[in-house]
Amino acid sequence: MIRLNLLPKNLRRRVEPGWWRLAAGAFALVVLSVLGILHYGAYTELNQTKAERDALRAEVEALRPFIAEQNRLEQERKALEALLAIREGLKKSFVPWSDYLATFIRQIPQEGGRLPVALRSVGTRAIPEDEATRMAQAGTFDGKRVRVEFTVQGEALNQNALVSFVRAFETSPRFGIEFQGASLDQNRGLYTFSARVGLVGGEESAR
Numbered sequence: 001m002i003r004l005n006l007l008p009k010n011l012r013r014r015v016e017p018g019w020w021r022l023a024a025g026a027f028a029l030v031v032l033s034v035l036g037i038l039h040y041g042a043y044t045e046l047n048q049t050k051a052e053r054d055a056l057r058a059e060v061e062a063l064r065p066f067i068a069e070q071n072r073l074e075q076e077r078k079a080l081e082a083l084l085a086i087r088e089g090l091k092k093s094f095v096p097w098s099d100y101l102a103t104f105i106r107q108i109p110q111e112g113g114r115l116p117v118a119l120r121s122v123g124t125r126a127i128p129e130d131e132a133t134r135m136a137q138a139g140t141f142d143g144k145r146v147r148v149e150f151t152v153q154g155e156a157l158n159q160n161a162l163v164s165f166v167r168a169f170e171t172s173p174r175f176g177i178e179f180q181g182a183s184l185d186q187n188r189g190l191y192t193f194s195a196r197v198g199l200v201g202g203e204e205s206a207r
Contacts, residue, residue, distance in 0.1 A: 097124060100148050100199055107172060109164045116161035123151035127198075135198075141176025146198030156182075156191040166195070174200050 101124070108115055127135070127147055136145040156162035162182055169177040175197060182193035 100124070103174070103199065104150055104197065107168055107175060109168045111161070111164075116157045117154055117165045118156075119152060119154040121151075121153045125149050125151075141178060141196075141198040142170070144176040144198060144200050146176055146200050148199040150197040150199070151194075152197055153194045154192070155185075156193060159191065162191045162193060165193075169195075169197050176200065 101122075104122075108117055110116075125148070127149055132145050132147055135141065136143050154165075156165060166177060166179050169175040177198070178196040180194040180196065182191050184191055
């Protein structure tokens with residue numbers, strides 16, 4: 001049978017070639033393949049991430065006792081450091097007054113086994129670091145850097161005893177003296193005097 005298409009050209013049905021169907025199918029296949037590869041890669045990476053997470057969790061659980069022990073030891077270290085700081089503070093503020101007084105009394109010269117100077121009163125005070133520096137710079141106690149100060153009032157049997165007392169502290173490298181004055185008690189024949197005596201250094205000078 002012979003078929004004739006008598007319709008005008010603009011109304012006739014076009015018969016497209018079959019190659020575009022092949023191209024469309026190939027493109028769809030390529031897209032699906034790429035999506036499949038991407039999905040497989042993402043799935044594989046997700047599984048690896050989950051495996052790493054599980055391994056890290058297991059490691060953390062295994063290390064948990066050691067971490068707790070380390071935290072406990074760290075707390076003990078901080079507590080010990082606090083106690084040591086308190087100890088150092090007490091050590092710095094501690095003043096061995098008995099040693100200082102013994103050193104001061106031993107420095108008083110004797111005559112025939114007895115003291116020609118009698119002390120009526122002795123006042124003591126520890127001198128802070130900054131004040132000791134200022135006093136030394138000002139020339140107090142002959143410029144010696146003293147840490148302890150004795151305020152002394154006493155009586156001397158005679159003038160020689162008074163001079164010996166002053167010289168004993170004046171010439172000693174461990175002491176400095178600021179003589180404030182003396183007067184003769186005519187009734188008793190004694191010299192009353194007052195002075196400030198500084199002890200150099202600290203524990204080292206008391207030995």
